[in-house]
Amino acid sequence: MQHLVPNRPMTNGHLLRLPAEIWQHIFTFLPLSLPAFSTGADHRTPLTARPRDVIDTLLSVSCTCRHFRALTYACPILWTSLHILLPGLPSASRVERYFLLSGSLGVAVHICVLDAQQELSEGVVSTLAAHCDKLTHLRVLGPSWAPPRLEMNGRAAFILQQVRSTALRSFSLQDVAICVRCRHSLLHLLLVSMELEQLHLDIPLLLPPILVSANALGKLTRAVVSAHLLAELLMLGLQPPLEELELHGLGIYVRYRLPLAPEDDPFLHVPFGGSLRTLRVVDTLPDEYLFRFLAHTPCIEDLTLLACQSGSTLLEHLSSPSLLPSLRHLRIEWGTFSDEDAFGLLRARGGLKMTARGCWGTTKILGEWLAREGRGTWEDISRPMTWTS
Amino acid sequence: MxxxxxxxxxxxxxxxxxxxxxxxxxxxxxxxxxxxxxxxxxxxxxxxxxxxxxxxxxxxxxxxxxxxxxxxxxxxxxxxxxxxxxxxxxxxxxxxxxxxxxxxxxxxxxxxxxxxxxxxxxxxxxDGRNPRGICDLLGIVMDFSHRQEVDMDKENGYWRWFLHPT
Known part of the structure; x- marks a missing residue:
């Protein structure tokens, strides 16, 4: 096909004649993609690139000529996603540009920590703090294979802790260890974020009770957290109206709490009420402890158990409509139960759909039955295991 | 048809x-x-x-x-x-x-x-190109006035580095 295309180059004037809305459409594809999600194609930043090589293409375009500068500056939506890469691209003036050019729109900030130990500069922190009323999404993340550490000096932490309110709707901290100053500052941001709807914390983060206010997390509907953190929230009287919850480390938590009497367990005497609809549990956990938890989540419609090694006891209990009466979809990966257990559950609950992947003890008979009846899917354990998270 | x-x-x-x-x-x-x-x-x-x-x-x-x-x-x-x-x-x-x-x-x-x-x-x-690279690719002439360049330097100190990453 290449030989069919004219070789004559387009001229500057020819390019500039393209309608403004087409250029703006092109520019909407420019916001910096995170290195981990980069395609790695030819000229793009490969995963192993030095952070210094990473360039903010949108800002580059705005610095090429007057026409492009006017086009990019006239389109606030282009400036609503800001990536701060550490090291590299940390300039406070660049952060300021994004907040100013985004006009009245909210800005999503992604802080990507690429190296072992990085400090978020005071200038960047000051700029972020000054524009907290426009900061709608904050995500701090690092490479999962070697979680780095994010540092912040005392002055920067102090500046961040002076923030009185934010527009944060989602907050995410993934695969990054943070220093004590960072932790306190980020917790402070959380606690003054009255609009927070989504929380994703995959590191143990203990909440200092003194910082907790009664109305914080009041709008939180989606969360990915460790069991320890959730227990702390519940213990402190914070009962966010969660609708979707992904829980990590429940097995470790339960074993840690085993010596305690059941009535002392926050999971048991501070139930979720009727809000929780979707639950994903990611951990190895004996069936009996899973019941204890599920007994207090009566409105769950979608239950996913990843690597829980759930067995026949769980399926037997689920056959009783008193446990999770609203359950519509059960997804189990790495379970240990037989075809008969599954058939028993599916016959007892007519409307239930089941997805079983890599479950020991099940055979293709179950898979064929599920497909024939339109009740779900089954996958053999011998297939390569790729968790869908 | x-x-x-x-x-x-x-x-x-x-x-x-x-x-x-x-x-x-x-x-x-x-x-x-x-x-x-x-x-x-x-x-x-x-x-x-x-x-x-x-x-x-x-x-x-x-x-x-x-x-x-x-x-x-x-x-x-x-x-x-x-x-x-x-x-x-x-x-x-x-x-x-x-x-x-x-x-x-x-x-x-x-x-x-x-x-x-x-x-x-x-x-x-x-994607991934600095202003100079984009200009070369598209055949664009940088037509900023001196005053605009000064303004860009003030508002975005990063700009110079973009032009001449060393």
Whole structure:
């Protein structure tokens, strides 16, 4: 096909004649993609690139000529996603540009920590703090294979802790260890974020009770957290109206709490009420402890158990409509139960759909039955295991 | 039923209805007059629709895309987070000139899916380039006044580094 295309180059004037809305459409594809999600194609930043090589293409375009500068500056939506890469691209003036050019729109900030130990500069922190009323999404993340550490000096932490309110709707901290100053500052941001709807914390983060206010997390509907953190929230009287919850480390938590009497367990005497609809549990956990938890989540419609090694006891209990009466979809990966257990559950609950992947003890008979009846899917354990998270 | 498309140079391309349906201009031209009766105006192969602004080479490339999407719905809306199918990315390639011609033609012919893909293709080629690199690629002359350069330095100290990364 290449030989069919004219070789004559387009001229500057020819390019500039393209309608403004087409250029703006092109520019909407420019916001910096995170290195981990980069395609790695030819000229793009490969995963192993030095952070210094990473360039903010949108800002580059705005610095090429007057026409492009006017086009990019006239389109606030282009400036609503800001990536701060550490090291590299940390300039406070660049952060300021994004907040100013985004006009009245909210800005999503992604802080990507690429190296072992990085400090978020005071200038960047000051700029972020000054524009907290426009900061709608904050995500701090690092490479999962070697979680780095994010540092912040005392002055920067102090500046961040002076923030009185934010527009944060989602907050995410993934695969990054943070220093004590960072932790306190980020917790402070959380606690003054009255609009927070989504929380994703995959590191143990203990909440200092003194910082907790009664109305914080009041709008939180989606969360990915460790069991320890959730227990702390519940213990402190914070009962966010969660609708979707992904829980990590429940097995470790339960074993840690085993010596305690059941009535002392926050999971048991501070139930979720009727809000929780979707639950994903990611951990190895004996069936009996899973019941204890599920007994207090009566409105769950979608239950996913990843690597829980759930067995026949769980399926037997689920056959009783008193446990999770609203359950519509059960997804189990790495379970240990037989075809008969599954058939028993599916016959007892007519409307239930089941997805079983890599479950020991099940055979293709179950898979064929599920497909024939339109009740779900089954996958053999011998297939390569790729968790869908 | 098939329709004949005539390129700028006068070359004729005989295409089937599902392929022609992907091209908004052709669809409107061929069926617009008698749409409600379901008859095409250009039912006779001897009749053709002239696409005066599209060269043969670009039209043939566009028809490859239309042929691929004759039974599928292409993406017609997206942003930086959207993942395009592998076939699309391979089709559009990284040749800036070629993509720009396809983009112009897609705009002229009213093919929203191809227009979006071409926008994504151009953005991918621009991605990771500093201002100097973008100017060289697109043949753009930096036409900032001295005052504007001073302003840019004030508002964005990063700019100089962009121009001359050492």
């Amino acid at each position: 098939s329709i004949t498309l005539i390129s700028k140079e006068g070359a004729q391309f005989l295409v089937s209805k599902p392929v022609a349906d992907r091209i908004g201009v052709v669809r409107d031209c061929a069926y617009g007059a008698d749409f409600w009766l379901g008859y095409a105006v250009a039912t006779d192969d001897s009749m053709g629709i002239t696409l005066a602004n599209v060269t043969s080479s670009i039209l043939s490339k566009i028809l490859v895309w239309c042929e691929h999407y004759k039974d599928m719905e292409p993406l017609v809306d997206g942003d930086s987070n959207m993942e395009f199918p592998e076939w699309d990315m391979a089709y559009i390639g990284h040749d800036m000139n070629q993509i720009l011609f396809v983009l112009e033609a897609a705009d002229y012919l009213h093919i929203p899916g191809l227009l979006l893909l071409a926008c994504k293709g151009i953005a991918d080629v621009l």
